[in-house]
Amino acid sequence: MKPELAEISTFFETEYPLNKDGIRELLSLFKTERIKKGTQVLKAESKEKQLRFLNNGVIREYYATSNKETNINFYTKPQFITDLFSFNSNSKTKKNQETLTNSELLTIDKKAFQELLKTYECGKSLIDLSFQKLLKHKERFEYNRITKNAEELYSELFIYKPNWLEKIPQYHIASYLNISPETLSRIRKRIS
Numbered sequence: 001m002k003p004e005l006a007e008i009s010t011f012f013e014t015e016y017p018l019n020k021d022g023i024r025e026l027l028s029l030f031k032t033e034r035i036k037k038g039t040q041v042l043k044a045e046s047k048e049k050q051l052r053f054l055n056n057g058v059i060r061e062y063y064a065t066s067n068k069e070t071n072i073n074f075y076t077k078p079q080f081i082t083d084l085f086s087f088n089s090n091s092k093t094k095k096n097q098e099t100l101t102n103s104e105l106l107t108i109d110k111k112a113f114q115e116l117l118k119t120y121e122c123g124k125s126l127i128d129l130s131f132q133k134l135l136k137h138k139e140r141f142e143y144n145r146i147t148k149n150a151e152e153l154y155s156e157l158f159i160y161k162p163n164w165l166e167k168i169p170q171y172h173i174a175s176y177l178n179i180s181p182e183t184l185s186r187i188r189k190r191i192s
Contacts, residue, residue: 004032007078008053008106022120029116030106035099041081042097048087050107053080057103058167062096062175069096071176072141076163081105084130100168150179151187158191 005027012023030053035041041052044064054075061073061081072095075081086093087110144153154177157164164173174184 029108033105035103039099045092049110052082053106055104058100150177
């Protein structure tokens with residue numbers, strides 16, 4: 001097995017134990033892409049045409065209007081980063097993704113993945129389980145945004161996502177919390 005497939009192989013073994021033959025064939029279809037810091041890997045109003053797995057690096061996911069960008073997620077560990085709704089429904093995404101560091105992605109074209117699904121039923125469970133995780137994350141995110149203040153949200157990041165606080169610039173964390181960088185600085189001083 002190629003060294004760049006080690007993370008995704010481990011991911012499947014722990015997160016989605018699937019048919020070994022199907023996994024082997026799936027892994028053989030992935031291509032490695034090395035992407036420079038500051039590169040947009042997903043643009044709003046486009047359709048997802050690839051299944052993308054973050055092998056290493058940091059990616060921010062955000063919504064953008066003509067006058068504001070709001071971060072909605074950060075990817076800092078090996079995982080799929082594809083907008084599954086766009087990928088599965090063939091609709092345009094509303095999300096943007098940008099690399100915050102030099103990153104390595106593993107990609108597979110949508111058509112090749114769909115052909116594989118025809119052969120291996122277990123691939124459908126990958127999509128179903130991914131959607132379930134996505135919905136759970138979205139519900140928790142929305143609940144927290146509505147019921148907690150910025151200080152409580154930052155405290156949760158401190159507990160549950162310390163790698164975000166180490167790897168992601170503070171102005172991006174402030175955007176995620178929907179506060180100004182100055183407010184974040186005051187919160188950080190109070191908590192420390």
